[in-house]
Amino acid sequence: MQLQADAQPEAGTQLMKVRGMSMSYGFGASENKILEDLNLDVASGEFISIVGPSGVGKTTLLRCLSGLLRPKAGTIEVSGTVISGPHPDLAVVFQDYSRSLMPWMTTRDNVAFPLQGKGMGKVERNRVADENLAAVGLEGQGDKFPWEMSGGMQQRVAIARALAYNAKVLLMDEPFASVDAQTRFDLEDLVIKLKQELGVTILLVTHDIDEALYLADKVVVIAEKPATVVDEIITGFGEDRDQLATKADPRFADARARIMHRLRKD
Numbered sequence: 549m550q551l552q553a554d555a556q557p558e559a560g561t562q563l564m565k566v567r568g569m570s571m572s573y574g575f576g577a578s579e580n581k582i583l584e585d586l587n588l589d590v591a592s593g594e595f596i597s598i599v600g601p602s603g604v605g606k607t608t609l610l611r612c613l614s615g616l617l618r619p620k621a622g623t624i625e626v627s628g629t630v631i632s633g634p635h636p637d638l639a640v641v642f643q644d645y646s647r648s649l650m651p652w653m654t655t656r657d658n659v660a661f662p663l664q665g666k667g668m669g670k671v672e673r674n675r676v677a678d679e680n681l682a683a684v685g686l687e688g689q690g691d692k693f694p695w696e697m698s699g700g701m702q703q704r705v706a707i708a709r710a711l712a713y714n715a716k717v718l719l720m721d722e723p724f725a726s727v728d729a730q731t732r733f734d735l736e737d738l739v740i741k742l743k744q745e746l747g748v749t750i751l752l753v754t755h756d757i758d759e760a761l762y763l764a765d766k767v768v769v770i771a772e773k774p775a776t777v778v779d780e781i782i783t784g785f786g787e788d789r790d791q792l793a794t795k796a797d798p799r800f801a802d803a804r805a806r807i808m809h810r811l812r813k814d
């Protein structure tokens with residue numbers, strides 16, 4: 549699978565830089581401060597999992613990073629440019645695939661649709677869509693409609709759409725929370741493969757500490773109210789990940805204990 553591997557910036561170069569970011573909902577007496585003075589560095593090719601207590605502001609953080617929400621203070625740089633809204637280098641994959649795919653369009657058309665904005669002709673759009681469907685294990689499925697597919701397959705289509713757009717960073721908000729356990733493991737291994745083969749950078753919000761550790765190069769823990777980054781754990785598991793062996797690694801148990809301890813304090 550080659551796709552856009554060449555289009556990605558050199559691994560390890562800084563791709564996103566967040567400085568002093570604060571976010572709140574409401575104003576004046578009813579202001580609810582969610583995030584405060586949050587800093588984050590994302591290198592090209594890195595897989596970062598974001599964990600934190602329920603309701604702490606993980607989705608709010610991801611929405612700010614994607615440009616869908618505007619922070620109240622601070623800056624977000626993508627590829628050296630401060631962003632103030634959605635950016636072509638960023639693509640979001642939501643938990644609710646059934647609402648993010650358009651049911652009246654075939655899967656090929658769902659993947660190809662955003663490419664119209666890039667001025668690509670129909671033949672080229674369909675070729676790129678089919679290539680990216682193949683990259684997520686859906687070769688030859690382009691004529692199916694989303695409602696003809698399982699939840700896991702639909703989430704693969706949503707990932708293919710983000711890849712087809714040639715995003716440098718995939719921002720994923722609990723993307724596997726609505727599928728069964730085995731499908732979840734398959735999708736986790738799919739994103740590991742996409743990261744390794746395409747060099748795409750991934751930021752994933754999850755409630756699941758094991759998932760966060762299994763997938764990530766770095767786990768970022770956010771906590772407190774308003775929330776900020778309270779811990780960063782470099783997992784150090786390397787490229788070879790296995791659902792059984794990696795999770796049985798003593799470093800996995802140590803890291804899990806460290807995260808749970810940090811979350812219990814909150």
Ligand SMILES: Nc1ncnc2c1ncn2[C@@H]1O[C@H](COP(=O)(O)OP(=O)(O)OP(=O)(O)O)[C@@H](O)[C@H]1O
Pocket residue numbers: 573574580582600601602603604605606607608609
């Ligand atoms: N659009 C909104 N308007 C007002 N308050 C909001 C809005 N969205 C979220 N909130 C509040 O902001 C806080 C953080 O919500 P957010 O969804 O970001 O947290 P989370 O960590 O992703 O939650 P969960 O763990 O339940 O997924 C919550 O108290 C929530 O009620």
